[in-house]
Amino acid sequence: MSNVSILGAGTWGCALAIVLSGKGHNVTIWTKIENEAKALNENRKNMKNLPGAELPDKITVTLDLEAACKDKDILVMAVASPYIRSTAHLASPYVKEGQIIVNVSKGIEDGTLYTLSEVLKEEIPQADIAVLSGPSHAEEVSRGVPTTIVVGATTKETAHFIQDVFMTDVFRVYTSPDIIGIELGGSLKNVIALAAGTVDGLGYGDNTKAALMTRGMAEISRLGMIMGGKMETFAGLSGFGDLFVTCTSKHSRNWNAGYLMGQGKTMEEAMKQVNQVVEGVNSAKAALALARRNNVEMPIVEQINKVLFENKTAKDALNDLLNRDKRKEYKTLEWD
Ligand SMILES: NC(=O)c1ccc[n+]([C@@H]2O[C@H](COP(=O)([O-])OP(=O)(O)OC[C@H]3O[C@@H](n4cnc5c(N)ncnc54)[C@H](O)[C@@H]3O)[C@@H](O)[C@H]2O)c1
Structure with a gap:
């Protein structure tokens, strides 16, 4: 089983945490927003956007970014796209050489016109950046609705590793080199x-x-x-x-x-x-x-x-x- 941290405690971050925890991985969710952490810790629910879904008790929710980045097999970037750079900048000092980071956020940076993996590469050059994307509404993923998605990575080995970590019998992950x-x-x-x-x-x-x-x-x-x-x-x-x-x-x-x-x-x-x-x-x-x-x-x-x-x-x-x-x-x- 793998150790995975998800940076961003929104709808998609929580839905992916539910998938990964359901597969037996050790999952930590980090958020910068105190109220968000408090609400999740108290209710174990993301009341607003995932009605009915519950965060399993074994998922840790933390405000401590250093702890969230330490000794992890995968870091998942799931903050809304305008905050990818600032979050990556904060996390970078705690990210080890060769760390696999899977970006699941979608967008293009204002001004630079960089894709988000380009932003991550600039802020965390020591990391191995991959992306995971596809037709996957969090509301359905959190309920176990059959879903398919694709992981793009720079090497076949990284792509296959991420595929193995995320894939379940209702969450089917394909691989691709086309980040x-x-x-x-x-x-x-x-x-x-x-x-x-x-x-x-x-x-x-x-x-x-x-x-x-x-x-x-x-x-x-x-x-x-x-x-x-x-x-x-x-x-x-x-x-x-x-x-x-x-x-x-x-x-x-x-x-x-x-x-x-x-x-x-x-x-x-x-x-x-x-x-x-x-x-x-x-x-x-x-x-x-x-x-x-x-x-x-x-x-x-x-x-x-x-x-x-x-x-x-x-x-x-x-x-x-x-x-x-x-x-x-x-x-x-x-x-x-
Ligand atoms: N919701 C989905 O179904 C879905 C599916 C696939 C991909 N995505 C992508 O995932 C990303 C997140 O979407 P979401 O639906 O979870 O959004 P959301 O609005 O539910 O959550 C965004 C999260 O970003 C974080 N955040 C907000 N302000 C921040 C700040 N200033 N600094 C650091 N973090 C901050 C918070 O944890 C917040 O909960 C988006 O790019 C979206 O396109 C969403």
């Missing part, structure tokens, strides 16, 4: 989920949402491949898999925020109502900047940015998307 593809798929889909929620909020149909999802993935894979990701990854669990679940599930905060905007709420009102970090908003800005830096056309990303930050109405944004110049579906496909 950047997995990360980009996992973070950029949140932008498309905002757009998908918006068209649902406007009251359009399934055709419209399918169009946004498919053309959204065309944009993600176009950018992702230029940045080094592989097409197979974008067609896989952390690509289409995660896009599908995020655009169609009531658990998705990005979809929910988009839905509220489609119904006429401003971005600020939607964020307030969803009452959690809506990572798609930051990722939308980052995706647009990455598109410009890499000279990639991303019309849905452009329009969702206008809705989010320039007060464009969702209806006008959709009309502008529909009325662009005529195109081929894929530039790469040619007649003989």
Whole structure:
């Protein structure tokens, strides 16, 4: 059995702790937030987002970062993406050489436009950074709903080790060498989920949402491949898999925020109502900047940015998307 610490005591951190502890691993959860630790220690429940789920008593919840990082086989980074750098910076002095760190947070850093594994590599250069991502709502994972996910790592050995530690008979873990593809798929889909929620909020149909999802993935894979990701990854669990679940599930905060905007709420009102970090908003800005830096056309990303930050109405944004110049579906496909 392995010793695993999860940094971040939110919905996903707690759900993964339940999976790992259920498998017999020794699990510690660290949080910086005193009230969060207190509530978890007192109730053994994450009342807000995992109704019905209970943290087994053998899981330790701590505010002591040094103890959380000591003698661990795996550290899991599960804080919300805006806090990955600050958390990694705090943890770095306690992290040993070659420490496996599995990032499960999704996003792109504001300003630097780094993926989160790049942020971790910069803050904790001595660590062996991996990612775990896929269609995996915490609410379902904590209830043992069958789920599949993919781990990306720099070596086959690390990938297989993480696969062995996390995999159960209802939590199936695949392996991949494509870390950047997995990360980009996992973070950029949140932008498309905002757009998908918006068209649902406007009251359009399934055709419209399918169009946004498919053309959204065309944009993600176009950018992702230029940045080094592989097409197979974008067609896989952390690509289409995660896009599908995020655009169609009531658990998705990005979809929910988009839905509220489609119904006429401003971005600020939607964020307030969803009452959690809506990572798609930051990722939308980052995706647009990455598109410009890499000279990639991303019309849905452009329009969702206008809705989010320039007060464009969702209806006008959709009309502008529909009325662009005529195109081929894929530039790469040619007649003989
Ligand atoms: N919830 C899911 O179903 C799910 C599934 C897969 C991946 N993820 C990803 O996991 C990450 C966490 O999501 P979540 O749903 O657990 O979010 P959450 O809002 O429930 O929890 C985020 C946690 O971040 C930590 N945090 C907040 N502010 C902090 C600060 N200033 N410094 C350090 N830590 C701080 C806290 O422990 C907080 O509980 C996100 O990037 C999300 O995209 C979530």
